Amino acid sequence: MSVVAIAAVGRNGAIGRQGDVPWHIPADWQRFKRVTTGCSLIMGRATFEAIGRPLPGRGSIVVSRDPDAGRKWLESGPGGKPLAEHTTVLFVDSIAAALAAADHTRTVWIGGGAQIYRAAWPLTEELDICEVDQSPEADAFFPAIEPAVWHEVERDQRDGYAFVRYHRRVADQG
Numbered sequence: 006m007s008v009v010a011i012a013a014v015g016r017n018g019a020i021g022r023q024g025d026v027p028w029h030i031p032a033d034w035q036r037f038k039r040v041t042t043g044c045s046l047i048m049g050r051a052t053f054e055a056i057g058r059p060l061p062g063r064g065s066i067v068v069s070r071d072p073d074a075g076r077k078w079l080e081s082g083p084g085g086k087p088l089a090e091h092t093t094v095l096f097v098d099s100i101a102a103a104l105a106a107a108d109h110t111r112t113v114w115i116g117g118g119a120q121i122y123r124a125a126w127p128l129t130e131e132l133d134i135c136e137v138d139q140s141p142e143a144d145a146f147f148p149a150i151e152p153a154v155w156h157e158v159e160r161d162q163r164d165g166y167a168f169v170r171y172h173r174r175v176a177d178q179g
């Protein structure tokens with residue numbers, strides 16, 4: 006199955022501000038929860054902490070350079086709580102280790118934030134983007150979606166945003 010980056014992205018590439026998402030779109034969050042359930046979800050330590058708890062029903066793979074990150078989380082408030090059914094949390098120290106640990110029988114989701122989208126970019130095969138019709142102030146940005154590299158295959162227009170799917174263009178072998 007594919008490795009797919011999932012993100013809500015403003016017209017200016019914005020994805021985050023001061024550790025949070027700069028808009029409130031419940032339909033996007035609900036869709037995110039629905040499509041990632043049952044799958045591996047790779048995210049940076051900052052995004053995992055910002056969400057505040059392991060999302061139930063899926064395998065969170067948290068990337069951190071800190072070898073003690075897992076222990077620190079276990080000893081923290083949220084880390085001390087029992088996990089919901091079919092919920093796992095694994096800390097790894099690289100994108101390569103995250104992909105090696107992921108369940109590739111289903112879509113492997115790259116859930117951000119900016120550092121992780123960037124680090125996983127060369128290995129990302131598809132993009133699942135909520136294109137938000139806003140250009141908010143931000144300090145975290147999605148990589149540029151270059152038309153030479155990414156081919157739009159699906160667009161579901163809503164009021165103020167659109168769910169858009171991109172496939173990586175196959176490199177010209179000639």
Ligand SMILES: NC(=O)c1ccc[n+]([C@@H]2O[C@H](COP(=O)([O-])OP(=O)(O)OC[C@H]3O[C@@H](n4cnc5c(N)ncnc54)[C@H](OP(=O)(O)O)[C@@H]3O)[C@@H](O)[C@H]2O)c1
Nearest residue numbers: 012013021024025049050051052069070117118119120121
């Ligand atoms: N709009 C969206 O769809 C969306 C989705 C997700 C997040 N966000 C936003 O994005 C922002 C957070 O993004 P961010 O870039 O600051 O943080 P992030 O990517 O979530 O996490 C950064 C952390 O990941 C670890 N890390 C990064 N690259 C690594 C690598 N190559 N190898 C090993 N570990 C690595 C480091 O953890 P250690 O410091 O522990 O070493 C680093 O501090 C927030 O504002 C959040 O709300 C938006």
